[in-house]
Amino acid sequence: MTEAQAGMASGEVPVGAIIIKDNVIIGRGHNTKEMDHDPTAHAEIVAIRNACATIGDWRLDGAILVSTLEPCPMCAGAILHARIAVVGYGAKDFKWGAAETKLNLFEDVRFNHITNAYYSPSLECETMLTGFFKQLRQPHG
């Protein structure tokens, strides 16, 4: 949530992610798409790059990624490539969700890695996102 709040403070869609391995947080990220002019800078991708830089390896075997929002196909693909073991998220993404809502890439046995994904409903994650988009839609006076 701290990461998501940091994103919102910069005017970004408030999504945050952390990566834990051996009980230590090795990566953090929030959406920086607008600031960095980078469509790939979703919270999960930023956190994966941060974690890989921390450990000096692209393999995050056994790691857990926790995100405030259900990963999209791009982020789900990156999570599979990084061999992350478990993903947890607090809100469903009804537009892009690739864990269960639009499709399920994590348990697609046709790929060479399976990540276990868990939806742990969080009112805090939900309301931060709905509040952000409601504010965006308000007319400017």
Place this chain on the structure above:
Amino acid sequence: MTEAQAGMASGEVPVGAIIIKDNVIIGRGHNTKEMDHDPTAHAEIVAIRNACATIGDWRLDGAILVSTLEPCPMCAGAILHARIAVVGYGAKDFKWGAAETKLNLFEDVRFNHITNAYYSPSLECETMLTGFFKQLRQPHG
């Protein structure tokens, strides 16, 4: 192909991509996963980030991405987020292909963007990849 060759010279899986807008190449990339310890550093992602840095915008509306290999779900997701109009590729990816081989994310009407994807078979793209993996499998004497 020049980008893919640059990747192979660095010991990376030889995949290369370029992005064209208004008849100008605005982005280039090859796989740098091993060198950068970054599982997201596929040729397409590197090229998208490069193109966005060139024009100072995350929106690549109307752009064409040409890759030596069929994009995976991560790269296909990034291409959709960047609103790229057209994707062309020279070899199918039988493990991760997300344009037609394993799934088709580009023409999934449930997402808010459609990218037209074209497979233009290239013996050069195919043989560079098969040659690379054949060499990897050779016993070291």
